[in-house]
Amino acid sequence: MSDAPARDREVVAGAIFHGGRLLLAQRTRPPALAGRWELPGGKVEEFESPQSALVRELREELAVEVRCGARIGVDVPLSRGMVLRAYRAELVSGEPVALEHSQLRWVDAEELLSMDLVDNDRAWIPELLEELSAL
């Protein structure tokens, strides 16, 4: 974990769409979030771009190579001045594996609505649903 102050730091999350489905990942930590589902991602390091951070995080967490695409959905304020932002992530190579999550699931629009998403990620449901309905 970095010692840099958290203020103004960004957390990035990737929306990977494939075959009409969206990839969700089930968190293992912290205890308050364990078992709940999210778009995979993590903190942007100091001197790192959000795009590079997303590529790095998805490589570390899912063992895939992605290309970072456009923003999707609203900025979600986190504690300590941090902000959470979702980006489209296009799979370039590899099949996602849960290296840091307890499991992964490809969901369609109906399944997305039934998943126990972390509260922050619920902010993106309208755009995610719109994309899934258009696929």
Ligand code: DCP
């Ligand atoms: N977060 C979220 N929704 C996501 C991804 C992250 O609400 N789709 C939140 C959970 C945490 C914060 O953002 O409060 C940071 O996420 P992670 O713990 O996944 O990030 P890192 O793994 O980079 O953090 P660290 O290595 O510092 O534990």
